[in-house]
Amino acid sequence: MAGRRGAGGGGRHRDLGEQLRELVVEVAAVRRALIANVGEVEAVQRQLAEADALASSYRFRILDDGRIEDLDKVVVGGPGSRLDDEDLYRIRQVRPDLVERVKRLLAQAEDADAELTKVLRDADLNLMETGDGSLADAAALGEARGLAETVEPPPPGTPADNARWWESLPAETRAAMAEAPPPWLGNMDGIPAVVRHTANINRLDDERTVLQGQAAQLRSRLNQPYPGPGGRLQKSLDQQELQRLDDKLKSLDQINNVMERGDRQLLVMDSSGERMKAAVAIGDVDKASHVAVFTPGLESAVEKGSLGDYDQSMNLLKADAQALVARDGGNVATVTWMGYEAPQLNETLEPTDSVVADNAARRGADRLADFYRGINESRTNDPHLVAVGHSYGSSTTGYALQHEGTGVDSAVVMGSPGIGTPHYSTIGVPDGQIYNLESKWDPVADLGRFGFDPSNMPGVDNLSTSDAVAADGRQLKESAGHGTGGGGGYLDKGTTSQYNVGVIVAGKPDLAVDARG
Numbered sequence: 001m002a003g004r005r006g007a008g009g010g011g012r013h014r015d016l017g018e019q020l021r022e023l024v025v026e027v028a029a030v031r032r033a034l035i036a037n038v039g040e041v042e043a044v045q046r047q048l049a050e051a052d053a054l055a056s057s058y059r060f061r062i063l064d065d066g067r068i069e070d071l072d073k074v075v076v077g078g079p080g081s082r083l084d085d086e087d088l089y090r091i092r093q094v095r096p097d098l099v100e101r102v103k104r105l106l107a108q109a110e111d112a113d114a115e116l117t118k119v120l121r122d123a124d125l126n127l128m129e130t131g132d133g134s135l136a137d138a139a140a141l142g143e144a145r146g147l148a149e150t151v152e153p154p155p156p157g158t159p160a161d162n163a164r165w166w167e168s169l170p171a172e173t174r175a176a177m178a179e180a181p182p183p184w185l186g187n188m189d190g191i192p193a194v195v196r197h198t199a200n201i202n203r204l205d206d207e208r209t210v211l212q213g214q215a216a217q218l219r220s221r222l223n224q225p226y227p228g229p230g231g232r233l234q235k236s237l238d239q240q241e242l243q244r245l246d247d248k249l250k251s252l253d254q255i256n257n258v259m260e261r262g263d264r265q266l267l268v269m270d271s272s273g274e275r276m277k278a279a280v281a282i283g284d285v286d287k288a289s290h291v292a293v294f295t296p297g298l299e300s301a302v303e304k305g306s307l308g309d310y311d312q313s314m315n316l317l318k319a320d321a322q323a324l325v326a327r328d329g330g331n332v333a334t335v336t337w338m339g340y341e342a343p344q345l346n347e348t349l350e351p352t353d354s355v356v357a358d359n360a361a362r363r364g365a366d367r368l369a370d371f372y373r374g375i376n377e378s379r380t381n382d383p384h385l386v387a388v389g390h391s392y393g394s395s396t397t398g399y400a401l402q403h404e405g406t407g408v409d410s411a412v413v414m415g416s417p418g419i420g421t422p423h424y425s426t427i428g429v430p431d432g433q434i435y436n437l438e439s440k441w442d443p444v445a446d447l448g449r450f451g452f453d454p455s456n457m458p459g460v461d462n463l464s465t466s467d468a469v470a471a472d473g474r475q476l477k478e479s480a481g482h483g484t485g486g487g488g489g490y491l492d493k494g495t496t497s498q499y500n501v502g503v504i505v506a507g508k509p510d511l512a513v514d515a516r517g
Contacts, residue, residue: 043209044108051101058094066102068095093224100220104213151177153184159370162190163377187270189374193285197265207271208252215245244274251276251302258311268339268371275341276302279371280311282318283333290325291375291383292317292505293335295368296484297392300342310336313484313491320493320502324511332505333383337371340364342392358399358420358450361392365399365420369406376407384507387411387429390484390491395420395450401427409433412504414490414497415442415482418450424459432461435504435512437490437497439465439479462515463500465490470499471511 048062055062061069070091151173154165166174177185178195183206185191186199218238226235248271258280259266268279285291294314300306314334321332343360376382387408389397398419401408410433413419419427427434436454438445446453454460468476476496483489490497496513503511 041109041112043206043213044105044112047101047213048105051098051105054094054101055098060095060098062098062102066106068098068102070095093221093226096224097217097220101217104216151182153182159190159374159377162188162374166191166378186266187268189370190377191374192378193265193267193281193375196267200266200269201259204252204256204269207269208249211245211249211252211271215242215249218242218245247301247303248276251278251307254302254305254307255280258308261311261315264311267335268337270339273341277339277341278302278307279335279337279339280307281333281335282311282315283331285333285335285375286379287331288333289330289383290321290332290386290505290507291335292321292332292386292388293337293368293372293375294388295337295340295364295390295393295397296342297390297394297396298343299345300338300393301344302338307336307338309485310338316493317491317498317502317505320499321505324503324506324508330506334505337368339367339371340396342396358395361396361420361450362399364396365403368396368400369403372400372406372408382407385409386505388414388501388505389416390414391444391482392417394454398427398451401429404428410504410507410509411435412437412501413454414484414501415439415445416454417444417447418452419454419457420451422452422457424457431459433509434459435461435463435500435509437463437465437500438515439481439488439490439497441480442482444482461509463497464513464515465495465497465500466515468496468499468513470513471503474499476513 052062055068059071061071063069151169154162157165169177178192178198181195181199181202183199183203186196186203188196218241222235222238222242226232251271255266255269255276255278258264263282265281265283265285266278267281267285268277270277292314294310294317296306296310300310314336318332318334321334325332340363341360342364372385372387375385385408387397387401387406387410389395389412391414394413394416395418397411397413398416398421400406401411402420406428408429411427411429412435414437416436416438421427424434434454436457438455445455455462465479467478470476476499477488477492477494479490479492479495479497480488484491486492488495491501492498500512503509
């Protein structure tokens, strides 16, 4: 009797276990759907709040069924109606824009609802999943995201403050935030690179959705008349803003293209301001023994493909430096830092923001200095950190290195119009660790516009850009002109200048080829 009773209990236990498994898998499917939809729902809510605010400011109201009510009850062409410019603008431009916004938001909400309904229906049909993306993965991600969302951002602070805040979190919370980091961690200097990368990658689609929504609103507005004396000016401003939004969307495409090359970390993605800012590392910035941060100059812009071009140069530089440090057990990471808005020749700028002024360089330097600090602060062991700057980017680099405590160990400037000071002693790198490269026929390198011509500055080591022989016997080629690539540029493979940058990044300056004369 006891044996039979035990067998029956065992069978019921197995049945109950199977039922629980089925139930939990269904719950996992629903949780996964909710996680996937939460971003879209939040975006709809934000856009609806914006539409409500716009409607209220122009004396409209959005009804529950999506219709737009005119609180002033103005009827175009009605008996005795006299419409001023403001009423015409409200009715002919604002109202159609609101109608289009609400229509689009309803469509987004219906799509989200349909997707969730499908998952709920599938769960009700008791779909069983195995392998990747199964219960364990969904549960872990859901729990991590839930825990991470309970953490409030720290007060604005320095990279050191951010690093201390991160380390002060319980280990379980840090692990959860590394698994599912909130978006605001992506651009926070002092946070581990791998966490910043995950946060930025996770918000790429959300960033695109927001920008597309803003662009759609502007296109709808531009299809309407612009009445009144200021209409022409407002239309021109809207056209310029639409171009900026389209450029930022192109920038997201460029970022995606670079990330698909693999072994990359997206350390900055910032759509505020006139243009998209970004920084992409090759290798692991958290673990590399040598980290080089390259800052480009005039005309560099993510939407123009500059990020992809410089990333290729940094990939070659990383390979060359890695070959030099491999025997010592070291490893190298290189970063293309486009975290500031470099001057563009085709823009109409205030004189203070043009390439002949240093305002953009100084603003960029504040961000760049924090980026340097953040790399050191986020690690338990400091890497050999090398700052590399070209053209206007070398001036930005020079200003950044005049900030205290950047942790930069060596600096290389190429085609530099000046590093922001006539005195080497104000540059915060160890003595003898700032190097200058000036190619043949590079007019910018002799300008000395921002401080002094580095090639004539005491304390700066001038390295060769001429034909030369490397320490390992390789024949190196001369570089010419002001460019970094495209044949004979500062960072083209096989040039003396590119070789010299590589040995500095590798921490082997004794292998560099010095300039003569």
